[in-house]
Amino acid sequence: MATIVLPRSLLQLFPAAEHRVTLPGATVGELIQGLDQRWPGLQDRLCDTGPLLREHIKLFVDGEPANLDAPVAEGSVVHVIPAISGGAAGHAVARRQRPQRAGSS
């Protein structure tokens, strides 16, 4: 069993979910799958199709940066943290630049 700590901004989307959840799982990804079984749709908020961790969601296992494949031990604490970003107009994160049609909008 490991404990996963969810950000407050995510809990606003899933009012029944808890800030700290203790559940079984061998990896961070399995813990998140366990969360999704309890609160359907929660995995989609943290992971994009793949599943891949969303670009601006960060994971830490016992204080160390981690990814979805990272193993968790009995008693581990996993923190889910929205990355610091902001300052740009519109969306708060820089977009990957793609070729843009000249002069269009």
Added chain:
Amino acid sequence: MGESVLLLVGTPKGSFIVEGGPERDGWDVRGPSCEGWPIHDIAVQPETGALFAGGGSPWYGATVFRSDDRGKTWNQSSEGLTYGEEPKLKTVWNVGFAHGSIYAGVEPAGLFRSDDGGSTWSHVSGLRDHPSRPEWQPGNGGLILHSIVGHPTDPAKMWVGISAVGTFATEDGGKTWDTRNKGVRAGFVPGPAPEFGQCVHKLVMASDRPERLYQQNHCGVYRSEDEGRTWQEITAGLPSEFGFPMVAHPRDPDTIWTIPLNGAEQGRYVPDGSAAVWRSKDAGSSWVRSGGGLPDENAYIGVLREAMAVDSLRPAGVYFGTSTGQLYGSRDEGDSWSLIAGNLPPVWSVEAAVLPD
């Protein structure tokens, strides 16, 4: 039974519900809701009265919210709202309704449909299967599908508008799509107008005349009398060919409104800093400026493509929100205007709905 008018406002800081009575002389502002997510569009499903809001969080991705209590509480789901591994969905730009289904237009441009009230979504893949798709390029606002226009009686027909790509139509329920851009200029590329690549900014259908479409384009304003197969330019009489929003009258197929901006490369605000809405009552043959009640000088405001709406009352109410957070309304079909809310976040979208109390 009384009626309420709901103005649904999407902003980068969440959605706002502005509610008033049928007299439209007083308004209450509620919000932000949708948990502060950037919301590009909110609309009411006619059959159910449910509110649907589409947007995308930089952290938690794209999703569609649903509210069954006029915006007091929301649920959200993006199950099925994906292209697979690539490309990644950035945000939902538009929500629309047709024949009981809910549609979401997204960035990168594509169309999704829900047949279960927004719980799950499926990709209308025929649109991105169009042979032109590898050549689609984003405009300044991104590669976005922003207009979804269903046919009032034929569920097989639908039109969509994609910025910097153009108008597409299906007549087989979304399996296959054709370009519908003939007669529309694309002044930002050399040579004759291409089959696609026109920068449609907003696409609307005339009331009670589904063969007639209107569009505000990057390069002019247009009308089609044949379901978008050919377009006639109706820009003459407007102070600028450039603007974003366009709305059609709920009952009169000849009446439309738009808000010209000074130009694509000139700052994109109302000409001379004098705010005005322009109305045509003859399907675009002539235009009349309406600025009564709007700031006449030093108003360097812009209005984005989703940020204008019309209600269904008599006379129709017309509303628009600005990129600097003002929401204006007219209860006399655009003859005169008044400020409804002055300090909202930048307004990305406005929709209007009349619901029973």
